Amino acid sequence: MQHYTMNLTLKVWKQKNCKTKGAFETYKVSNISSEMSFLEMFDVLNEQLVAEGKEPIAFDHDCREGICGMCSMYIDGRPHGPWHQTTTCQLHMRQYKDGDTIVVEPWRSNSFPVIKDLVVDRTSFDRIIAAGGYISVNTGNAVDANCLPIEKDKADESFAAASCIGCGACVAACPNTSAMLFVSAKVSHLALLPQGDPERKVRASNMVNQMDKEGFGSCTNIGACEAECPKGISLENIARLNREYIGSVFG
Amino acid sequence: MALNSKIPSGPIDSKWTTYKSTCKLVNPANKRQIEVIVVGTGLAGASAAASLGEMGYKVKAFCFQDSPRRAHSIAAQGGINAAKNYQNDGDSTYRLFYDTIKGGDYRAREGNVHRLAEVSANIIDQCVAQGVPFAREYGGLLSNRSFGGTQVQRTFYAAGQTGQQLLIGAYQGLERQISLGNVTMYSRHEMLDIVKIDGKARGIIARNLVTGELERHFGHAVLLCTGGYGNVFYLSTNAMGSNVTAAWKAHRQGAYFGNPCFTQIHPTCIPVSGDHQSKLTLMSESLRNDGRIWVPKAKGDNRKPTDIKEEERDYYLERRYPAFGNLVPRDVASRAAKERCDAGYGVGSSKMAVYLDFASAIERYGKVEAHKEGLQNADKATIYNFGKNVVKEKYGNLFEMYEKITGENPYEVPMRIYPAVHYTMGGLWVDYELMTTVPNLYALGEANFSDHGANRLGASALMQGLADGYFVIPYTLGNNLADDIRTKSIPTDHPAFVAAEKVVNDRIQKMMNIKGKESVESFHKRLGKIMWDKCGMGRNEKGLKEAIEEIKALRKEFWSNVRIPGEVNEYNPELDKAGRVADFLELGELMCIDALQRKESCGGHFREESQTDEGEALRDDENFMYVAAWEFKADSQYELHKEVLEYEVVHPSARSYK
Ligand SMILES: Cc1cc2nc3c(=O)[nH]c(=O)nc-3n(C[C@H](O)[C@H](O)[C@H](O)COP(=O)(O)OP(=O)(O)OC[C@H]3O[C@@H](n4cnc5c(N)ncnc54)[C@H](O)[C@@H]3O)c2cc1C
Ligand code: SF4
Ligand code: FES
Numbered sequence: 063m064q065h066y067t068m069n070l071t072l073k074v075w076k077q078k079n080c081k082t083k084g085a086f087e088t089y090k091v092s093n094i095s096s097e098m099s100f101l102e103m104f105d106v107l108n109e110q111l112v113a114e115g116k117e118p119i120a121f122d123h124d125c126r127e128g129i130c131g132m133c134s135m136y137i138d139g140r141p142h143g144p145w146h147q148t149t150t151c152q153l154h155m156r157q158y159k160d161g162d163t164i165v166v167e168p169w170r171s172n173s174f175p176v177i178k179d180l181v182v183d184r185t186s187f188d189r190i191i192a193a194g195g196y197i198s199v200n201t202g203n204a205v206d207a208n209c210l211p212i213e214k215d216k217a218d219e220s221f222a223a224a225s226c227i228g229c230g231a232c233v234a235a236c237p238n239t240s241a242m243l244f245v246s247a248k249v250s251h252l253a254l255l256p257q258g259d260p261e262r263k264v265r266a267s268n269m270v271n272q273m274d275k276e277g278f279g280s281c282t283n284i285g286a287c288e289a290e291c292p293k294g295i296s297l298e299n300i301a302r303l304n305r306e307y308i309g310s311v312f313g
Numbered sequence: 314m315a316l317n318s319k320i321p322s323g324p325i326d327s328k329w330t331t332y333k334s335t336c337k338l339v340n341p342a343n344k345r346q347i348e349v350i351v352v353g354t355g356l357a358g359a360s361a362a363a364s365l366g367e368m369g370y371k372v373k374a375f376c377f378q379d380s381p382r383r384a385h386s387i388a389a390q391g392g393i394n395a396a397k398n399y400q401n402d403g404d405s406t407y408r409l410f411y412d413t414i415k416g417g418d419y420r421a422r423e424g425n426v427h428r429l430a431e432v433s434a435n436i437i438d439q440c441v442a443q444g445v446p447f448a449r450e451y452g453g454l455l456s457n458r459s460f461g462g463t464q465v466q467r468t469f470y471a472a473g474q475t476g477q478q479l480l481i482g483a484y485q486g487l488e489r490q491i492s493l494g495n496v497t498m499y500s501r502h503e504m505l506d507i508v509k510i511d512g513k514a515r516g517i518i519a520r521n522l523v524t525g526e527l528e529r530h531f532g533h534a535v536l537l538c539t540g541g542y543g544n545v546f547y548l549s550t551n552a553m554g555s556n557v558t559a560a561w562k563a564h565r566q567g568a569y570f571g572n573p574c575f576t577q578i579h580p581t582c583i584p585v586s587g588d589h590q591s592k593l594t595l596m597s598e599s600l601r602n603d604g605r606i607w608v609p610k611a612k613g614d615n616r617k618p619t620d621i622k623e624e625e626r627d628y629y630l631e632r633r634y635p636a637f638g639n640l641v642p643r644d645v646a647s648r649a650a651k652e653r654c655d656a657g658y659g660v661g662s663s664k665m666a667v668y669l670d671f672a673s674a675i676e677r678y679g680k681v682e683a684h685k686e687g688l689q690n691a692d693k694a695t696i697y698n699f700g701k702n703v704v705k706e707k708y709g710n711l712f713e714m715y716e717k718i719t720g721e722n723p724y725e726v727p728m729r730i731y732p733a734v735h736y737t738m739g740g741l742w743v744d745y746e747l748m749t750t751v752p753n754l755y756a757l758g759e760a761n762f763s764d765h766g767a768n769r770l771g772a773s774a775l776m777q778g779l780a781d782g783y784f785v786i787p788y789t790l791g792n793n794l795a796d797d798i799r800t801k802s803i804p805t806d807h808p809a810f811v812a813a814e815k816v817v818n819d820r821i822q823k824m825m826n827i828k829g830k831e832s833v834e835s836f837h838k839r840l841g842k843i844m845w846d847k848c849g850m851g852r853n854e855k856g857l858k859e860a861i862e863e864i865k866a867l868r869k870e871f872w873s874n875v876r877i878p879g880e881v882n883e884y885n886p887e888l889d890k891a892g893r894v895a896d897f898l899e900l901g902e903l904m905c906i907d908a909l910q911r912k913e914s915c916g917g918h919f920r921e922e923s924q925t926d927e928g929e930a931l932r933d934d935e936n937f938m939y940v941a942a943w944e945f946k947a948d949s950q951y952e953l954h955k956e957v958l959e960y961e962v963v964h965p966s967a968r969s970y971k
Contacts, residue, residue, distance in 0.1 A: 196485035211453030
C-alpha cells in the first residue's frame with residue numbers, strides 16, 4: 063500500500079454548550095498521513111489548536127476499536143462517515159485525498175442534546191434499557207448453564223442483535239430521528255432466548271413507551287438506520303419488535 | 314503497618330466455604346440504611362453495583378464515560394475461563410487454580426486464586442441466566458475454545474466480542490437496579506479523591522465532567538473498580554480514557570500499591586505507524602497457531618516481503634526455540650521481537666515490526682482441502698483458494714480488522730505485528746476480603762493486584778472481574794459493614810469533606826494557572842517513551858535509575874509548563890486528561906522504583922541482569938517470593954512492605970519452554 067500525505071479543509075460544528083447556538087468553523091490541517099485514523103487526524107488538529115492558544119474541538123471517543131460505541135461524528139452527511147459498517151474511530155485517512163474538504167457535525171436529534179461541539183448526551187438510551195432491557199434475575203439464582211440448551215441458530219441470531227454498540231448512529235441517520243433499530247436490537251437479543259421469554263411482552267411495551275417519552279420519532283420504514291449502522295443490525299429486528307409490541311398491546 | 318492478608322485457615326478447598334458460612338451478615342432493614350459508593354462500571358464495578366443493589370444496599374455508581382456500558386471491559390475479545398469441564402477433558406477447580414498460579418510465575422496468593430477457580434463456574438451460569446449469548450454447538454450446549462498456558466478447553470466466548478457481551482449483561486443488571494431505585498448512576502463523573510473520616514473511607518470527591526463542578530458523595534464504604542493503568546506507557550491496547558487516577562489518589566491516602574511494575578506486554582498487536590499513533594490494536598493470540606513469525610536475514614532490507622526468498626528469511630522464534638517455535642509464551646515472544654528490531658532487522662516504514670505470515674498455512678490447508686476433493690495435482694491458484702477459505706473461516710474477522718487499519722490484505726502480504734502494553738497485574742494491594750490498607754476502601758477487578766501474580770493467563774481478567782463483583786464482594790463487604798450499622802450517614806458538610814474538596818480544587822486551579830506552552834498530550838507521549846524504553850520489556854539497573862530521574866524532571870516540567878486551554882467550569886477534556894497525566898507522572902516513578910528493587914526476573918518482569926545463559930528469565934524464589942506493597946510517604950518517597958508468599962499446595966518450579 064502506497065502511503066501519502068495530504069492537506070485538508072475541515073468544516074466542524076462548534077457549540078459551547080446546550081444553551082448556546084452553534085456554527086461551523088473552518089480549519090486547515092496539513093501533512094496528514096494516509097495511515098492515520100480519522101480521530102488521529104482530529105488529534106493533530108487539536109494539538110495544532112492548543113499550540114495556537116485556541117480551544118480544541120471536543121469529541122467523544124474511548125476504545126478506538128469500533129466496540130465501545132462512544133465515537134459519534136456525522137461526516138459529510140453520514141453518521142460515522144463513508145465506510146460501510148465502520149465506526150468513526152475505524153475510518154482511516156486513506157479514504158481522502160489532498161485538497162479534500164470534510165464537513166463534521168454532531169448527531170442531530172432532540173433526544174441527544176449537544177453537550178459541546180461534537181459531543182452529545184445519549185443517556186436517553188440508558189433510560190430505555192432501564193425501562194426493561196434486561197432479564198430479571200438476581201445474582202446467585204442461576205441454574206447450571208448447560209441445563210438450558212439453545213438452538214445454535216437462535217443463539218447466533220440473538221448474538222447478532224446483541225452486538226449493537228449503542229452508538230446512536232441509527233437515530234442520527236433517520237429523518238424522523240427514530241430509535242427503533244436500537245430498541246429492536248435489544249428486544250430481539252432477549253426475546254430470541256428462552257431466558258428472556260417470560261418478560262418479553264412487558265419488556266417490549268415498557269421500552270417502546272420509554273422511547274416515546276424520550277421524544278424519539280416514529281419509524282416509517284425508511285431503512286437509513288440499517289444502512290448506516292456500524293454493526294449491521296438488521297431491519298428484521300424492527301419487524302420482530304413490531305410483532306412483540308402488538309403482542310403486548312393486544313395479546 | 315504489618316500486612317495481614319486475612320486468608321482463612323484450613324485446607325485450600327474449604328477456605329472460601331468456611332468463610333461464607335461464618336462471615337457476619339447485615340440484615341435487610343439495616344442494608345437499606347447503608348450507602349455504598351462504586352467507582353467504575355466495567356465488569357467488576359457493574360457486577361458489584363448490580364449485586365449490592367439487589368441485596369438492598371443504597372448504591373451510587375460512577376463512571377467517566379457517557380454510559381456505564383462503555384467501560385474498557387467492552388473491548389475484551391477472546392473469552393472467559395471457567396472450570397466447568399463441559400468438554401470432559403480433565404478440567405477441575407484444582408487445575409484452573411494450578412494453571413493460574415503457575416502462569417503467574419508463583420507470585421500470586423494461593424487462597425485468592427483458589428477462590429477464583431471455585432466461583433468461576435457460577436459466573437457462566439449467572440451470565441447465561443442474564444441472556445449473554447455465548448457461542449454454542451449444534452447440540453445447543455455451550456462451546457469452548459482453548460487459550461494459552463493450559464491443556465484443556467475451558468474458555469467460553471461470544472465470537473471475538475466476549476467482553477462486550479459480558480459487560481452488556483452486567484450493565485443490564487445494573488440498569489434494572491437503577492430503574493428500581495436501588496442504584497443511582499453518575500456517568501460523565503470522575504472521582505478525584507477519597508474522603509477519610511476517623512481513618513475510614515467514607516466518601517469521594519467527584520467532578521461532573523459536563524459542568525466541571527465538584528461534588529461530595531458519602532458512602533459507608535467505597536469500592537474502586539477503576540481498571541488498569543497500562544496507559545502510563547501512552548501507547549497500549551487499553552481504551553484512551555483508561556487511567557490510574559482513582560487508584561493513585563487512594564494510594565496517596567494510605568492504600569498500599571502492590572507490585573506496580575508487573576505489566577503484561579502482548580506480542581501480537583498492530584504496530585505503530587507514525588508519531589500520530591494514539592493507541593494500539595490487539596491481534597488475538599490465536600493467530601500464532603497458524604502464522605509464522607520472521608524478519609529478513611539482512612539488516613535494513615527494504616524489499617517487499619513477497620520478494621524476499623525463503624532462504625533470506627529468519628524465522629527467529631523457530632530458530633531460537635525449536636521446541637515451541639511460534640507458540641512460545643507471550644513474554645518470550647515479545648522480547649524476541651524487540652531484540653530483532655533493536656538489532657536493526659525490523660520491517661515496515663517504522664522498522665519496529667516483524668512479519669506474521671500465513672502463506673505456508675494457506676498452502677498447507679489448501680493441499681489438504683484439494684486432497685479431500687480428490688485433486689492430486691492441483692495447481693497453485695487452486696491450492697491457494699482452498700487454503701484461503703480455511704484461514705478465512707478461522708480468523709476472518711481479525712483479518713478484516715487488520716485490513717481496515719493498515720489498508721493491507723493479510724491473505725496476500727504478511728501481517729506486520731509488534732508487542733504492546735496490554736494489562737497491568739499490579740494494582741492496589743488488597744486482603745482476602747478485597748479491602749485495601751485503608752479500612753472501608755475496597756479494590757476490585759484490574760484495579761487490584763490480587764490474582765495474577767507476575768503474569769496473567771489469557772481469558773482470566775474477565776473471570777476475575779466478575780468473580781470479584783458478583784461472588785466475592787457481596788459476602789466480604791457485609792462481613793465488615795455488619796459492624797457499621799450504627800453509623801448514620803455523614804452529612805457532606807463535615808470538615809473532612811470540605812477539606813478534601815479544597816485539596817482537589819486547589820490542584821485543579823494550580824494546573825490551570827500554569828498556562829505554559831506544552832500540551833498535555835506531549836507530556837504523556839514523553840512519559841510513555843521513558844517507560845517503554847526503560848521499564849518496558851527489558852529492564853536493567855542503569856536504565857531504571859535513569860528513568861526515575863527523567864520522570865522526576867519531566868514531572869517538574871509538567872508543573873511549570875503545561876498548557877490547558879478552556880475553563881474549569883465547563884466540559885473540558887484537556888483538563889480531565891491533564892489530571893490523569895499528572896498522576897501517571899507519579900505512578901511511573903513508583904513502577905521504576907519497584908522494578909529496581911525486584912532484581913529477579915519473573916513473568917512479565919524481565920531484569921536483564923537475571924537471565925540464564927540462554928537468555929531466559931531467571932526467578933529468585935529465595936529472595937523475592939513476596940508481594941511488594943508500597944506505602945506512600947511523601948512525593949518520591951515510598952516505603953516497601955513485603956507480604957511473603959507461602960505455597961502450601963503448589964510447589965514452585967522453573968517454567969520451561971524448551
Ligand atoms: C484489547 C483487550 C482485549 C482483552 N481481552 C481479554 C480477554 O479476552 N479475556 C480476558 O479475560 N481479559 C481480556 N482483557 C483484559 C480485560 O478486558 C480487563 O482486564 C478487564 O475488562 C478490566 O475490567 P475492570 O472492570 O477491572 O475495569 P474497566 O473495564 O477498565 O472499567 C473501569 C471503569 O472505571 C471507571 N473509572 C476509572 N477511573 C475512574 C474515576 N477516576 N472516576 C470514575 N470512574 C472511573 C471507568 O469509567 C470504567 O467504568 C483484554 C484487554 C484488552 C485491552
Ligand atoms: S442499532 Fe446500530 S446504529 Fe443503532 S445504536 Fe446499535 S449499533 Fe449504533
Ligand atoms: S471509540 Fe469506541 S467505537 Fe469508536
